[in-house]
Amino acid sequence: MSIGWRSPRRVRSLPNAYGGWAVVAGASEGLGSAFAAQLAVRGMDLVLVARRPQLLAELKEQLIAEYGVEVRCVVLDLADPAFAEALADAVAGLDLGIVVYNAAFTPVGPFLEAPDEEISQAVDVNVRGPLLALRALVPGLVNRITAVLMGRLLPRKAAIRLIGRNTRHLT
Numbered sequence: 789m790s791i792g793w794r795s796p797r798r799v800r801s802l803p804n805a806y807g808g809w810a811v812v813a814g815a816s817e818g819l820g821s822a823f824a825a826q827l828a829v830r831g832m833d834l835v836l837v838a839r840r841p842q843l844l845a846e847l848k849e850q851l852i853a854e855y856g857v858e859v860r861c862v863v864l865d866l867a868d869p870a871f872a873e874a875l876a877d878a879v880a881g882l883d884l885g886i887v888v889y890n891a892a893f894t895p896v897g898p899f900l901e902a903p904d905e906e907i908s909q910a911v912d913v914n915v916r917g918p919l920l921a922l923r924a925l926v927p928g929l930v931n932r933i934t935a936v937l938m939g940r941l942l943p944r945k946a947a948i949r950l951i952g953r954n955t956r957h958l959t
C-alpha cells in the first residue's frame with residue numbers, strides 16, 4: 789500500500805545534514821505521522837512514539853516498505869513523567885539529529901467547563917512532556933554541529949544555548 793509521499797529521488801537527504809535518526813513523539817496519526825513520512829522520504833531512520841501500538845506498527849510497516857528506512861516503535865504515555873527514562877533508553881547510541889514533539893492533548897469544548905483532569909492532562913502532555921523529552925534527548929544531540937528541534941521543545945534561545953549555535957528550533 790502506498791502512502792503517497794514524494795519520490796525519495798526528488799527530495800534532499802537529511803541524514804547527511806543532521807545524522808541518521810529522528811524521533812517523532814505523537815507519531816501514530818495526524819501531523820506526527822505526516823512528519824514521520826516526510827522524514828522517511830528524506831532517508832531518516834525513525835523512532836516513533838505514541839500510546840497506540842497498532843497504529844505505530846502499521847506506520848512502521850508502511851515506512852519500511854516504501855522507503856527502506858529503519859523504524860523503531862516506542863509505546864509510551866507522554867503524560868506519565870516516567871516516559872523520559874524509557875525514551876532516553878530507546879535512543880541510546882543512535883545518531884540522533886532531529887526531534888519532533890507533535891504529541892498534544894487538545895480537548896474540545898467550553899474552557900470554563902473543563903474538568904480538572906483535562907487541565908492536568910493538557911499540562912502533562914503539552915507542557916511537562918516536551919521539557920522532559922528535551923532533557924532526555926539532548927545528551928544525544930549535544931555533540932552535533934547541527935540539530936533540529938520541532939514542536940514545543942523550548943524557547944528558541946534556550947534550545948540554542950543547550951545544543952549549539954547551529955541548532956534550528958522550529959515551532
Ligand SMILES: NC(=O)c1ccc[n+]([C@@H]2O[C@H](COP(=O)([O-])OP(=O)(O)OC[C@H]3O[C@@H](n4cnc5c(N)ncnc54)[C@H](OP(=O)(O)O)[C@@H]3O)[C@@H](O)[C@H]2O)c1
Nearest residue numbers: 814815816817818819820838839840864865866867891892
Ligand atoms: N492538524 C492540524 O491541522 C493542526 C494545525 C495546527 C496545529 N495543530 C496542533 O498540532 C498538534 C498535533 O495535531 P494533530 O492533528 O497531529 O493531532 P492528533 O491527530 O490528535 O495526534 C496527536 C498525536 O499525539 C499523540 N498523543 C497524544 N497524547 C499522547 C500521550 N499522552 N502520550 C503519547 N502520545 C500522545 C497521539 O497518539 P496516541 O493517541 O496513539 O498516543 C497522536 O499520535 C495539536 O496541538 C494541534 O492543535 C494541528
